[in-house]
Amino acid sequence: MKKTLSNEEIATLCLELSYLYHGGKVSSLDLEEMAKDGDPGGVLTGMAQELDNRSSLAEAMERTGAFPDHVLGLVEAAEATGHEEKTLMNLSNYYKTRVRLNSRIRNALLYPAVMLALMLVVIGVLLVKVLPIFDDVYASLGGRLTGVAGGLLTLGRWMDQVMPVLWAVLIVLAVFAAAFAASESFRGKILSGWKKSHGDKGISQTLNNARFIQALAMHLACGKRDDEALEDSGKLFASEPKAQERCQGCLKDLKSSGGEIDNDLSDALFLNGFLTGRQHRFLKVAMSHPSAERDPMQEIAEDLNEEGENAIEALVSRVEPALVLVCSILVGLILLSVMLPLMHIMAAIG
Numbered sequence: 001m002k003k004t005l006s007n008e009e010i011a012t013l014c015l016e017l018s019y020l021y022h023g024g025k026v027s028s029l030d031l032e033e034m035a036k037d038g039d040p041g042g043v044l045t046g047m048a049q050e051l052d053n054r055s056s057l058a059e060a061m062e063r064t065g066a067f068p069d070h071v072l073g074l075v076e077a078a079e080a081t082g083h084e085e086k087t088l089m090n091l092s093n094y095y096k097t098r099v100r101l102n103s104r105i106r107n108a109l110l111y112p113a114v115m116l117a118l119m120l121v122v123i124g125v126l127l128v129k130v131l132p133i134f135d136d137v138y139a140s141l142g143g144r145l146t147g148v149a150g151g152l153l154t155l156g157r158w159m160d161q162v163m164p165v166l167w168a169v170l171i172v173l174a175v176f177a178a179a180f181a182a183s184e185s186f187r188g189k190i191l192s193g194w195k196k197s198h199g200d201k202g203i204s205q206t207l208n209n210a211r212f213i214q215a216l217a218m219h220l221a222c223g224k225r226d227d228e229a230l231e232d233s234g235k236l237f238a239s240e241p242k243a244q245e246r247c248q249g250c251l252k253d254l255k256s257s258g259g260e261i262d263n264d265l266s267d268a269l270f271l272n273g274f275l276t277g278r279q280h281r282f283l284k285v286a287m288s289h290p291s292a293e294r295d296p297m298q299e300i301a302e303d304l305n306e307e308g309e310n311a312i313e314a315l316v317s318r319v320e321p322a323l324v325l326v327c328s329i330l331v332g333l334i335l336l337s338v339m340l341p342l343m344h345i346m347a348a349i350g
Contacts, residue, residue, distance in 0.1 A: 005066045007102070009040055011095035014071075017057075018088035028052045041066060057084070070215065073232050077222040090218045090298075097214070097305055101207070104309055108316045112323060113177075119327035126334050127156035128163070134338040149337035201242075203311045208243050209274045210304035211236055217297030226265045227254055246272045279303065 005013070016034060020026045031048035039045055043066045050060035058076035061067045071091060078087035131153045135145050145153050159166065179186050212233055219229035234247030253268040266287060270280035279300050286296030 004068075005040065005043060007095045007098045010067065010071065011092045011099060013043075014088045014095065015092035018085050018092060021085040021088060026051070026057055070236055073235070074218055074222060077219070077224060077232075081223040083222050087218060087222055090221060094214055094218065098211075101305065101309065105312060108312050112316060112319050115320065116323055116327075119323065119331075123327065123330055123334070124159065126331065127152060128160045131156045131334070131338065145338065147337065148333065152334055152337060203308055203315065205243075205273070206304060206311060207308040208237065208240070210301050210308055212243075212247070212274060213269075213297055213304060214301035217295055217301060220297065221295070227251060230254065230265075230268075246274065250274065275300065 017026055020030050028048040028051040031044045031051065035044035035048070041064075043064050046064040047057075047060040050063050051057070055063070056076070056079055058072055058079055061075060062072050074087055074091060075084070078084045131145070131149070134149075135153055138144055144150070180190060215233040215236055216229050219232050220226070224232070230247065230251050234244060234251070237243035237247060249272040250268045253271050254265060264284070264287075266275065266280055266283040269275045269283070270277070275283065283296050283300060
């Protein structure tokens with residue numbers, strides 16, 4: 001089975017290749033030398049063999065089966081236009097951004113998930129172990145738990161009876177969580193299914209916009225026409241119908257009824273929700289006064305990435321206190337439901 005490189009591996013390899021192109025062409029000897037310090041899945045060795053067979057870099061990368069179509073398309077276009085160094089550098093930056101963003105998302109979700117798990121354990125212990133003790137105390141005083149406390153006691157006894165099943169479910173969830181965190185391919189399959197129904201809304205839409213604009217900037221930098229760049233960038237969303245629909249809307253708005261490019265790219269992006277009003281105005285100004293030193297598309301992509309990351313952190317900052325509040329109320333309700341009647345009984349006896 002061929003190894004598919006991770007985002008981090010692709011970012012590192014593209015950066016190394018860009019430096020090689022800065023000094024000239026990439027040769028099989030360069031790749032063989034790189035492979036001596038580590039060759040995941042034999043990718044570098046395979047690419048070196050293909051270059052020896054007079055294949056282009058894009059063909060060599062494709063035959064390893066380790067690179068996504070997005071990378072292959074950009075490298076092929078770069079070789080046709082002579083923009084190999086810049087394109088590979090942009091690809092490295094693109095995948096570095098993906099690695100950083102994925103890391104921030106994992107870190108942002110880890111703490112609330114651990115907190116929720118611990119609080120559920122505390123509540124489970126109270127229901128299964130603590131409430132029966134209070135029930136025995138009430139029984140020794142000639143009373144019984146009723147109302148909310150009685151309902152919670154019944155729930156605790158039921159949980160105690162099905163504890164083997166609950167443990168099995170918890171083990172399955174733990175294995176699932178570990179696989180989701182450790183395996184990029186497994187995580188990709190799960191997220192792909194989720195994205196088909198919910199992958200282009202809210203924060204996900206903002207992050208999709210950042211990915212799309214960044215990819216669009218790379219395709220345009222390779223010398224592609226606006227419509228070709230839009231079409232190739234839209235391939236990123238093959239598993240997200242809603243995002244793909246917006247990409248097709250861009251392509252439709254870019255062209256006139258005769259099929260020729262007759263409209264402004266910034267307008268098409270704005271009309272289909274890839275740009276805000278501020279970003280639309282900035283892009284129009286930047287495109288009418290182009291600069292060799294600054295890429296407006298890249299700046300917008302960075303702005304969108306930052307906006308998405310801030311939105312994730314803001315969401316987590318709301319989730320954490322909500323979890324603490326809800327779990328504290330539940331724990332307090334459990335304790336009060338048994339303590340208050342007990343206080344009345346003790347007052348009557350005293």
